[in-house]
Amino acid sequence: MTTASPRRAAILGGNRIPFARQFGPYANASNQDMFTAALEGLVARYGLAGERLGEVVGGAVIKHARDFNLTREAVLGSSLAPETTAYDVQQACGTGLENAILVSNKIKLGQIESGIAGGVDTASDAPIMVTEKLRRKLLKINRQKTTVDMAKSALAIRPGDIGIETPANTEPRTGLSMGEHMAITAKKWGITREAQDELAALSHQNLAKAYDNGFFDDLMTSYLGLAKDQNLRADSTVEKLAKLKPVFGKGEGATMTAGNSTPLTDGASAVLLGSEEWAAEHNLTVQAYLVDGEVAAVDYVHGDEGLLMAPAYAVPRLLARQGLSLQDFDYYEIHEAFASTVLSTMKAWEDEEFCTQRLGLEKPLGSIDRSKLNVNGSSLAAGHPFAATGGRIVASLAKMLHEKGPGSRGLISICAAGGQGVVAILEGA
């Protein structure tokens, strides 16, 4: 059933800072610094200095305790009116897209007229945690009222308790890293090394081409001396990628390398959304509409499904709600967490058994036209600062659809830790 929405939520533009490799130029920039920079570029591009927006929704996957109000702090450090409200969301790598859906929903409902959705992540300036044992003992010391009690509690600390931990890319319930999870899925779907390398090389080539065409001139603002995604290798080829050693999976069948997996990166992105009336009042061009979004989760803990396969479930539900088929799109943006993620997802949609058994469909969703996939590059080339990826994709896709013309359609699919997947449909204006 399609519910007629009271009004449409328009995507008016976006901005991001170039993504930097871990410990690169942004090594010491905090999430707040980077998100502020992304906001400042957006504010400058759309002349929003001093403007009170409906809200700014941001967030980061890896956050310091001090950043409990990260987005609000970034707003206060920006040129936006300090009266602009803000909040943080965390839905792993789906954060940025989820935020765009949240803002668009509020716009559709008439609760707000405008908003910014975005996200930021740093793999460099990560918080350091003490071991769980030490943390509990330290908290106990802190609770004591007298010095003697404090000293007693302090004596309970054993040398073995001391150690630090940084947030790892590991699923708490399985103890497996995301790459190890993905290796299982890739093996299950028979994704070859060659296919993965091909996808990775194309991602780099497409991103390089997009830069050459000036595609990012109005999507990006230089930061700390970096003007292009640092991870980009314009001369990347399948042959070069083939030389890399596998890093995930074991033995003979291991196919996943550093070249066909996204590297750890730092960066931030932001997307401006608004009602059509607000856009007109502010002389802003509607680039696209955020039509609808869907989130799915899978049970990866008990081995029923791959960790990053949730989008494969979210997309058919979204298509059904919108009365569309998988082939009704001009562009597909499937986030390249790993090359094998994209390939496994597409293979699943083509697979009769998966589509009928798992998705409960009558027939497979079918193939997608690969020439419409990630045409301006994706995460393998650009990098993937977790919460920033959604904003990157939404802004780029909105621009592509605007260039394509009214009525054009784009599909976004982003997998996330915890076995979740966030997907959305954009329509060109």
Added chain:
Amino acid sequence: MTQKETFSEAPSLAKVFVRAALAGKKSGSTLPASELVLTDHKVDRQHLMDYQRLCGFGVDDVLPHTYPHILGFPLQAELMARSSFPLPLAGLVHTENTITVRRTLNADDVLDIAVHAEDLREHPKGRLVDLVTEATVDGESVWSGRSTYIARGKGNPDAERGAEAPPVPQGIAAAQWSLPGDLGRQYAAVSGDVNPIHMHPLTAKAMGFPKAIAHGMWTSARTLAALGRSVNGPSTSNVWFKKPVLLPSKVDFVVDRSQALTVAGLRATRKPETEHLVLTLETAH
């Protein structure tokens, strides 16, 4: 004529302070005619970031209002430590500071920083001198600073006192900052200003202070940072340092934006009548 001396890197302040401590008694009534110039200074982004973070500025590509001052400070100290400089470096107290930013400076601007001393004059409580710092980018004068120091001593009661500081804004604090005990060491690590009065209670006591005191230019930078991004664009600030901030401590930030000229101040949270600094800020727009 002015003697121009160029430096390709800033003199080490630790050495300068040691030299100053060992220097004999100073006297005289003329200033050295030297102009010390740090040439082709490329901004170290790590250093910039550390400074931005410590002083509360946003971490971005724009140089904070006060940043060129710390690039020029080693030259100031070098000049003041010299035997040709009539006042003792160790006894100088920074009383006022004026900065004009002519254009927004960016991290990729290559700066020349020139420092000279001028206007040695009498004051009711001693003698005053101005250390003038000029920053240029490829010859374009982009930033100037004037730091006024007093050497307390036999003053001339009839001498001019200079411009009166405006009153510290009254009313409730806009913010309250806890300044940690090691703030002086943190700022010393960034600015190079290892003057013992800032480093540790013991070294400060040796210099006649009850505790370590915060660097004046940190308190000024922190206050300016609290006034928002516009301070880094074309603007002029005047700061008057009143009572030193003993570390650790809590200070209240007070601001009055109702007039064209923004006035801000810092006062002790527990004893509001203790005023640490007051500053005025004029921005181009």
Added chain:
Amino acid sequence: MAFNYGQFVSGGIGKQLATTLGLPRPTKLRRHKVGGSLIPGEVLVAGHGEAPVAERVRHLLSDAGVKVATSPSTSVAGVVLDLTAVETPADLETLRGVVGPALKTLAPTGRVIVIGRPPESATSVAQAAARRAVEGIVRSIGKEMRGGGTANTVLVAEGADAGVDATVRFLLSGRSAYVSAQVFHVAKPVGDVAAPADWDKPLAGKVAVVTGAARGIGAAIADTLARDGATIIAVDMPQAGGPLAEVANRLGGTALQLDVTAEDAGAKIVEHAQARHGGFDIVVHNAGITRDKLLANTEADRWDSVLQVNLLSILRMNEALIPAINDGGHIVNVSSIAGIAGNRGQTNYAASKAGVIGMTQSLAADKAVLKKGITVNAVAPGFIETEMTAKVPFATREVGRLMNSLSQGGQPVDVAETIGFFAWDANRAVTGNTVRVCGQMLMGA
């Protein structure tokens, strides 16, 4: 920083030395301040014969709240002399009789403005001689003036007297601090001359495109135009995105990242201006680069890149900008003294900047441009304390600072103020002019 003579002789020992040795000591120039008076003092207005322009100037001054003086005194800060009616060189005696005594007591940062008619339109040989003489006199006065004063000539075409007000205002004000010994040509206006409601906001409601706005003179231009009321579209390379955003946000304008040499740069500016601001009124072509080398050693790409950025890009962008700019708009190009006087090691740069002057003259007379009532003018900065001039070797640079009648380098804001003046709607009678902002530099005089 290099040894700064101006700074040296202004303070401390330098001051004493300069006084003893009789070296020129630069005066702090009077620059425009929002809310300030047009000129801090009275203005002596006189004329030869009928002096129709003098009458206009008296009205203008009383409207601006400036007292008109009839005789020299220390409270006189400016002299405006109307010589439009001179018939023979003998009539120039009026100038000697009025300006001579006035100079003795003229207040610091004073102004001398002599208004004449173009020699080309003289009806007799004697009249042409007298008219041409004015420029020579004023240039000499500029060199004789002390205390940061300037002297300029305004040549008003027959029947174009009504258009003189804006120029006189500009020249009396602090906006023209570093403009001296220039000849302003006032012709019949290309559109309606409209005085602003508030002379502190002469660009209120206007939208201005400034290229190369992320730094240096470009940022100063954006600042100045915004101060005068314009909404700024700040244009610069994507690589300068961070600083560009800072400028745009500080001024409440918009940032547009593009390479001016791109084929579609003009179209992109138009698209941005129309979509965001409903059009644009002012274009300042400021983006420029230098790639200095002696001509003998200049390779093709060094040659080409300078011409591409500094000249060809403007020609290309104008093809899109001129049809789109609002009627009555203003285009201002940034030339350079190097384009007038030439400079060793700068053949490519001089070519581009001289080309800008030719382009300015030709475009101002273009039918389509005239039909839309657009003015096209250029500024040629002299020794301005900027990155460009710093590429000049040390000795030349120091001499550059001194080799002008004001004994100091100009500031980026001085260039920006003249650009702002060219963008006034009150100023539709000045077009096709190239004005040097050089403090009467000796080079290329």
